[in-house]
Amino acid sequence: MRHITFQHAFRLPSPWSLLATLICASTFVTPRLSSAPKTTLSIAFEDNIRSFDPRQSVDANSQYIEDLVHCSLMGFDPDGKAIPIALEADPTWVSPKILEMQLRKNLKFSDGTAVRAEDVAATYNSLVKNKELRRSSAFEGVEKIESLSDGRLRFTLKRPDASFPTNLVVGILKEDEIKAAGIDPSTLKGCGSYKLKSTGINEIILESNSFSSILPKLSLIAIKIVRNEKTRYAKLRAGEIDIVQNGISRDTLRTLERRNPNLKVLKRPSLKTTYVGFNMKDSLVSNPAIREAISLAINRQEIINIILNGMAVPARTILPPTSAYFSEKLPKETYDPQNAERILDKAGFVKKDKFRFEVSLKTTTDVTRISVAKAIASQLKRIGIKVIVEPMEWGRFKLDIDQGRVQLWTLTWVGFKDPDIYRYAFATENFPPNGANRGWYSNPTLDTLLESGREKNDFSDRKKIYDQIQDIVEHDKPYIFLWHEENFAVVNKDLAGFDLYADGRYSALQHSYFQ
Amino acid sequence: MLSFIVKRIGSLIPVCLGVLLIVVGMIHFVPGDPVDIILGDYATLEDKNALRHELGLDQSVIKQTVAYIGHAAKGDLGHSLIYQKSVNVLIMERLPATMRLAIASLIVALLISVPLGIIASISAGSKLDFAAMSFAVSGVAIPTFWLGPLLILLFSVELGWLPVSEMGSWKSYILPALTMGTPLAAALSRITRNSMLDTLKEDFVRTARAKGCSESRVILSHTFRNASLPLVTVIGLQFGVLMTGAIITEKVFDWPGLGSLLVEGINTRDYPVVQGCVLFFSGSYLLVNLLTDIAYSLVDPRIRLST
Numbered sequence: 001m002r003h004i005t006f007q008h009a010f011r012l013p014s015p016w017s018l019l020a021t022l023i024c025a026s027t028f029v030t031p032r033l034s035s036a037p038k039t040t041l042s043i044a045f046e047d048n049i050r051s052f053d054p055r056q057s058v059d060a061n062s063q064y065i066e067d068l069v070h071c072s073l074m075g076f077d078p079d080g081k082a083i084p085i086a087l088e089a090d091p092t093w094v095s096p097k098i099l100e101m102q103l104r105k106n107l108k109f110s111d112g113t114a115v116r117a118e119d120v121a122a123t124y125n126s127l128v129k130n131k132e133l134r135r136s137s138a139f140e141g142v143e144k145i146e147s148l149s150d151g152r153l154r155f156t157l158k159r160p161d162a163s164f165p166t167n168l169v170v171g172i173l174k175e176d177e178i179k180a181a182g183i184d185p186s187t188l189k190g191c192g193s194y195k196l197k198s199t200g201i202n203e204i205i206l207e208s209n210s211f212s213s214i215l216p217k218l219s220l221i222a223i224k225i226v227r228n229e230k231t232r233y234a235k236l237r238a239g240e241i242d243i244v245q246n247g248i249s250r251d252t253l254r255t256l257e258r259r260n261p262n263l264k265v266l267k268r269p270s271l272k273t274t275y276v277g278f279n280m281k282d283s284l285v286s287n288p289a290i291r292e293a294i295s296l297a298i299n300r301q302e303i304i305n306i307i308l309n310g311m312a313v314p315a316r317t318i319l320p321p322t323s324a325y326f327s328e329k330l331p332k333e334t335y336d337p338q339n340a341e342r343i344l345d346k347a348g349f350v351k352k353d354k355f356r357f358e359v360s361l362k363t364t365t366d367v368t369r370i371s372v373a374k375a376i377a378s379q380l381k382r383i384g385i386k387v388i389v390e391p392m393e394w395g396r397f398k399l400d401i402d403q404g405r406v407q408l409w410t411l412t413w414v415g416f417k418d419p420d421i422y423r424y425a426f427a428t429e430n431f432p433p434n435g436a437n438r439g440w441y442s443n444p445t446l447d448t449l450l451e452s453g454r455e456k457n458d459f460s461d462r463k464k465i466y467d468q469i470q471d472i473v474e475h476d477k478p479y480i481f482l483w484h485e486e487n488f489a490v491v492n493k494d495l496a497g498f499d500l501y502a503d504g505r506y507s508a509l510q511h512s513y514f515q
Numbered sequence: 516m517l518s519f520i521v522k523r524i525g526s527l528i529p530v531c532l533g534v535l536l537i538v539v540g541m542i543h544f545v546p547g548d549p550v551d552i553i554l555g556d557y558a559t560l561e562d563k564n565a566l567r568h569e570l571g572l573d574q575s576v577i578k579q580t581v582a583y584i585g586h587a588a589k590g591d592l593g594h595s596l597i598y599q600k601s602v603n604v605l606i607m608e609r610l611p612a613t614m615r616l617a618i619a620s621l622i623v624a625l626l627i628s629v630p631l632g633i634i635a636s637i638s639a640g641s642k643l644d645f646a647a648m649s650f651a652v653s654g655v656a657i658p659t660f661w662l663g664p665l666l667i668l669l670f671s672v673e674l675g676w677l678p679v680s681e682m683g684s685w686k687s688y689i690l691p692a693l694t695m696g697t698p699l700a701a702a703l704s705r706i707t708r709n710s711m712l713d714t715l716k717e718d719f720v721r722t723a724r725a726k727g728c729s730e731s732r733v734i735l736s737h738t739f740r741n742a743s744l745p746l747v748t749v750i751g752l753q754f755g756v757l758m759t760g761a762i763i764t765e766k767v768f769d770w771p772g773l774g775s776l777l778v779e780g781i782n783t784r785d786y787p788v789v790q791g792c793v794l795f796f797s798g799s800y801l802l803v804n805l806l807t808d809i810a811y812s813l814v815d816p817r818i819r820l821s822t
Contacts, residue, residue: 048779238675
């Protein structure tokens with residue numbers, strides 16, 4: 001039998017010829033560099049756009065697109081303050097229940113037709129009448145909407161609601177589009193700076209709207225859905241993505257800042273407030289001394305520096321310091337573990353075998369949240385409180401909180417623009433499932449103030465009420481407010497004119513350009 | 516032959532029904548409310564209840580299950596709670612991407628494994644054989660969630676030769692196909708080698724050589740042709756795995772396929788999407804198995820007779 005060898009059976013090219021082929025191939029596939037400034041921008045979103053109909057946009061990504069494609073009566077400035085967008089000026093309360101406003105002239109949809117008060121009225125009327133629309137709940141208190149002469153609009157409410165103007169942020173649709181059976185993204189006409197060019201599964205392309213009052217300098221925006229954090233990181237490094245907002249872990253951010261001269265990191269205080277909640281039905285944590293002691297024993301600044309990469313400011317209440325309703329009279333958060341121990345001793349919670357008592361702290365499975373919970377547990381251990389950290393998948397976590405199967409939990413309030421958030425979070429009428437008073441906290445004085453705060457339209461009157469509300473919440477401590485996280489974005493260093501917004505919106509893109 | 520196929524199809528029906536019952540039943544025991552996810556945190560109780568009613572989620576699990584099975588039997592996999600689209604449409608939108616990736620991965624696997632297996636078998640015991648089989652062991656051991664990012668870092672970030680992710684030009688297929696194809700290539704090269712070694716000992720190989728056939732002809736036309744039977748079986752089964760097991764690769768490369776659709780469905784409690792995807796995956800796996808059995812019985816009639 002003949003001895004078979006590989007060389008005998010087949011003839012292969014030499015290693016040198018293989019190397020030459022590889023070099024030729026690399027030249028062919030390497031992208032050619034261009035010196036002209038780019039006019040197309042790529043953004044990575046972490047999740048899909050669920051709806052292109054502004055009346056159905058309840059998720060953040062859909063609202064970001066809505067903000068670029070549509071114009072709305074009101075919008076928000078970079079700090080989250082409500083400002084008129086499609087209005088000549090702020091709306092005026094002509095009575096506690098009647099709000100009037102003047103539509104801006106020369107506003108046009110992407111097909112060149114004028115935006116009329118009738119279009120606005122039709123958009124909001126559809127939300128009032130159609131309960132199946134996802135954003136209809138914000139308009140339950142609306143009695144009627146009228147388009148008056150010369151582009152004036154009147155909203156009549158069923159009851160006074162000072163926070164109502166912050167609801168007027170729904171993108172304006174054409175009246176005839178509203179009458180059609182459904183909104184078709186391919187024919188959707190908005191009055192924003194951009195219009196939808198294409199909507200793929202993982203990519204949405206926007207092109208500049210030539211009829212927009214502000215003509216954007218970037219002709220195309222490609223929104224890419226990149227769900228994996230490591231992939232977003234790789235795409236940033238490879239230059240395939242120009243902006244990633246909050247979609248990179250803080251540890252990765254440190255590496256990116258160090259290693260990539262082609263990228264820059266932008267930061268801005270956000271409208272997010274992280275807190276520790278207490279279940280007031282629980283016999284242990286409903287004790288005010290325990291809540292006070294826990295508050296004193298948490299070193300917020302230490303956790304911010306170590307876990308959050310210094311990208312947060314300690315919180316004193318739900319509202320961030322940038323809010324006009326933030327109470328300057330609130331005491332500064334203090335870290336005083338000795339005092340915390342004294343309070344617990346005085347309340348009769350003395351140490352037995354290192355610990356005074358044991359509590360459970362539930363959180364989500366997010367890596368940062370788990371680290372924060374472990375840090376809190378470690379700090380509370382120093383004053384003799386044993387904390388069992390229980391990370392849970394979101395669905396289970398939310399169910400447990402809503403059903404009161406919790407002692408302590410950490411969560412973040414996101415995206416609130418008005419101090420009426422206190423009513424939603426702390427009013428007795430808002431126990432789950434009606435609202436988000438998940439700690440089952442009840443204070444009749446606070447309830448009365450929350451109703452007044454909702455009804456008063458005058459800023460200074462309202463401010464006084466919310467100062468009192470913040471005092472009560474600070475005193476009762478149904479929550480321990482931890483910090484307001486910063487928004488951050490990793491951005492192509494050649495991109496100019498892009499600023500972060502407190503609520504994460506991309507409104508600044510209409511002024512952005514590549515240098 | 517026809518009775519063989521009918522018998523095989525008949526045996527699939529209880530399996531399908533079992534899968535259907537398990538999937539529909541289990542998903543309702545997972546905590547978490549899709550209405551919360553759809554409407555967000557600020558919705559009122561009335562709105563939540565209205566939507567729950569509209570989506571039929573206020574009915575009992577049994578009623579929902581029976582209704583779902585009835586619709587599924589007619590080919591209607593329901594309506595996505597999040598995307599407000601038919602699940603059939605969503606699956607059909609994503610299927611081509613998964614199919615293309617599976618085919619590309621299979622091609623990569625075959626391009627690597629067949630030559631490697633043949634080389635290893637004809638150089639059995641040599642350093643070349645050892646190197647090839649070392650690759651096979653490593654390939655099986657390397658997890659895709661590690662290999663994918665590593666390939667991205669090397670070829671996209673450092674060298675800049677290939678795109679990081681997204682489905683687009685032919686270049687975008689290379690890294691995901693390599694990621695999915697490598698473990699398969701490793702497994703197939705071992706099978707090819709072993710099957711080739713067995714076949715090389717057969718009498719007809721000696722006869723071919725005695726007739727004066729060239730060595731490459733003996734190896735490719737005579738030996739490999741006969742040694743490829745187990746390879747066909749494994750390829751068929753592995754194609755089903757590629758179709759259904761691309762979840763990690765699709766996530767790493769943001770491939771808009773069925774795997775990512777399933778993960779999105781799980782994350783958002785989109786029950787109909789999860790049910791539809793799992794049913795589709797089970798169905799395709801069973802179909803591929805059936806086709807493999809049929810192909811096998813065509814190649815080797817003894818299989819048909821013994822069933």
